[in-house]
Amino acid sequence: MRTVSNCVEDILISQPYLEEALSRNIINFSALAIELTKPISEMLKKEVKPGAIMMALRRYNPPVTLSNSVKMKRMLQNLGDITVRSNLTDFTVKNSNTLIHNHAKVLEKIDDESKLFYTFTRGIHESNMIISSSLKDFITTQLQHETFLGVQDNLSAITINLPQDNSKIAGLYYHFFKRLAWEGVVLYEVISTTNEFTILVEDEYVDKAFTAIKRVKN
Incomplete structure (x- = not known):
């Protein structure tokens, strides 16, 4: 059975720019939750409250590569000619x-x-x-x-x-x-x-x- 968290994850994975912005804490969680209310409600075929979506957004853990891991930073700094x-x-x-x-x-x-x-x-x-x-x-x-x-x-x-x-x-x-x-x-x-x-x-x-x-x- 799909959950709000599943839907949030599917949306963020399909929109990597949004996912990265979320991982860098430069997005207003409340505003994004309101924006996602309609698509997630349609995905679950029932009404979903923005509060539940905002909670799922705050619990979402982006891939470590999107949070500028030490290995990634070192790799980019060592790019050659x-x-x-x-x-x-x-x-x-x-x-x-x-x-x-x-x-x-x-x-x-x-x-x-x-x-x-x-x-x-x-x-x-x-x-x-x-x-x-x-x-x-x-x-x-x-x-x-x-x-x-x-x-x-x-x-x-x-x-x-x-x-x-x-x-x-x-x-x-x-x-x-x-x-x-x-x-x-x-x-x-x-x-x-x-x-x-x-x-x-x-x-x-x-x-x-x-x-x-x-x-x-x-």
Whole structure:
């Protein structure tokens, strides 16, 4: 049987900004309880008093990662260099029996091009290649028999070097996404390796995105 506390938890988990604000004690509990009276009453299919909701809000224990744990603070303070690469093109191609063969030809081409930016991700139904725009014509020609799902120019990549053991800290990426969302930055792609985190944005967002990432680090 669902309770008021269950409903409060469901609402807060689905709205992480609200959950974080609650954990930092910057929300008026009484006002929030009144705001949640109608949705919680509908969830329980009975009338619920704001007082019961306010009591549930005060008893709610947010995840430790949202309360700025010591480990999280140390991890953010130890973020490494932030690198920006511009003049990139993103190719999205439908997976096929010939794509890997054609991709191998691309790798041969860029083997001696150490200064090029290049990433390749293969999904279940499509693959994604991000590469310096200077090779756009070559890629278009090399993959001319593949099915292009999208091609986007004027992109920039911002890469953050992550500390060791970053994969053992829950909620690390949340801080990046939260700050970028607050700054109104639209992410075109997200790329991650074990110790690197890269976001791809259209050029118009690169300055705001870089500033947002620096604020997370600082």
